Amino acid sequence: MRLQKAALAVCLVLTLLLTGAPPAAGSLARGYNGLAATPPMGWNNYNAYGLDVTAALIEQTADAMVSSGMRDAGYLYVNIDDGWMAATRDADGDLRADPTRFPDGIAAVADYVHARGLKLGIYSDAGLKTCGGFPGSLGHETADAAKFAAWGVDYVKYDNCFAGPGCDQTSCANGTAAPAQDRYAPMRDALLSTGRPIVFSICNWGTENAARWAAGYGNLWRTTGDISPTYASMLSIFQQTVGQGRYAGPYGWNDPDMLQIGNGMTATEDRTEMSLWAMLAAPLIAGNNLADATPATIALFTNRAVIAVDQDPLGVAATVVSAAGGLYVLTRPLANGDVAVALFNSTDTAATMSTTVPAGTVTDLWTGTTAGSVGASVPAHGTMLYRVIPSA
Template sequence: MNNKFLGLTPPMGWNSWNTFTWEINDKLIREAADAMASELKDAGYEYIVIDDCWSEKQRDSNGRLVPDRWKFPEGIKPVADYVHSKGLKFGMYSCAGTHTCGGHPGSFEHEFDDAETFAEWGVDYLKYDYCYKPDHIPGEILYKRMSTALRNCGRDIMFSACNWGNDDVYKWIRESGAHLFRSTGDIQDNWESIKRLALSQIGNECYGGNFCHNDIDMLVVGMHGGSNNEWINSTEQGVNVIADSGETMPKLGGCTDEEYRTHFSLWAIMNSPLMIGCDIRRMTPATKEILTNKDVIAINQDIECRGPYCIKQWNNPDNVFSLVKPLSNGDYAIGMFNFGDRVGEMSLQFWDIGLTTASGRGLSVYDCWKHEELGTFTERFCTTVEPHGCVVLRAKVVKV
């Protein structure tokens, strides 16, 4: 690998799966690249990633992957070249098993061939899923295989390991060479799913970090229950499974903009990759405002990538809590979250973050969503937080 800084901070980009599932094609990917270049690139987003179902169902006579001739009639490389022409990076998808979750050829026992193919096409990012894996081979070995292939393919390719948090992934994933790893099952476009995934990460903050980031799954910000797939929209339960793989589609229902704001804030302060899942060609002003909040993104992209620690609210520890993340310049990022259904009165005691009254220091506090200075505080900071809402602060230590 030539880029020694690949994966230094969490990647930011867009993935086709949440909104478009298998209904992808050359035109869509180019339009997504156009939208990212004009609307999102300045905020730091750079990856355009094609998810599952991009290939034919069979390899060619040489054992190589073949792009779907109807979806990508000119092949993949012209699409990658177009993405690169916009100053962006291009990503693709494969699987550690014999087949992808959608039933297309997986990379099992084809790791080096596929890595070379991806390099020839100009791929910069590979999402590597976990469907149809052989039972007798541990996931740790399967991910090491592809990591080795990618590191010897002649191109810098960010490696996104997606085994849904199985097989004690925290214990071995950094050593495997992956730049990010999924620690959860699939996200769904509803508040309960966001809440469940976020709470599952409390206590796991120490496992992510520079060059190997804890991926809580893609963002559903701005989906509002939308999907390009009529089968999903018409399914009564809202959750579907492809074949026998266990891969689920995003459950519909949607969230309020307040809930999406909380979702984005949680992923940012927890150092998760910020991979957008909505249709970025048709973002509402509110969606774009959330996704391009540079104050919140700066927290996610802080160079040290230190995980946050959790401070529970004594009067409601299950639903109201703060996440505090030390930043590289000495500031604190503070997220105050209310998962309850009523307005929450929240208080952060500075003692809990290592700042005592005897030190003669306080905190100068800036609100990252209101974009305004709130003043200097000593001993504690108190506020009210709306149901399913959050307050995100950047706090600087000052003499008082």
């Protein structure tokens, strides 16, 4: 099955290269818009700031992405989450930015971000309101997509709150939600109709078996509920996502939510999250206060060898070789014939772990050292990440 998926991915890449165009809108094949050949990388304000987002914050973060080296390491999207909008639409029914938080509007922020070699993302909702209670896009998809394109937006995160009359942020006890596919398809088509390349991020928290159908609707789709800055939350989200790799690949990715690195977990747990997200072929969207990030946090984000695993063009996510006693061995095939291997100790005590790999060169991707085998004493909540180059 994994070989079949890899072959399909290669065929899709060849189709795009030869024709210069993605499949028609509505196609169930990954790559309907030709974007996100590898998992998107960037930053989002929500984990660290919630609804407290301003133009100044976005511009300050764009500068930090450049000065820290994150942009040059591949982090390109600066994504505005919920809270950017005015409380109501304007007299013409159009979305508008909050005049206090974004005094010069979204287009000015986009210009600032683009001038630094970065791309701008924005947030909306497939329901009547956003999760923060601002105007949603249900029934306004064409106009909202046109507005996003006119402002210079490159990425849209599309949430799932208030999905129909009587629905609140997370449930519809007093009403009936329209199926997610019926609400996500209009925005997909509206974004395509603008003619602007806009990555479409589906955020319905993995409900309605999203991974099974979302490839025809978006470039990435959430597999779970929201992540918290705790080891328990990160572990649960990894466990829910790791078995869904067969649904994802180039141009369409499982999204286990934004990274919580730098937001309160231990250094060991931060490194584990970066390692596991790379093995999952997950989007790498930082969610911390980037302007004040420590050198150690920046070093985690910008490890080129780990990023190369995440961004591997084959796009095949890791599978679990074994997980006895909470000791996970994960492997991931890479495009050039190499293999990525992770030893993840999910338990609360250190453990000696090892696995058999093909003969060849073994590199520890966090230290850069080489060894003849894959094995180590792995700390509690820790992960060792290796790249194996098989002998010729």
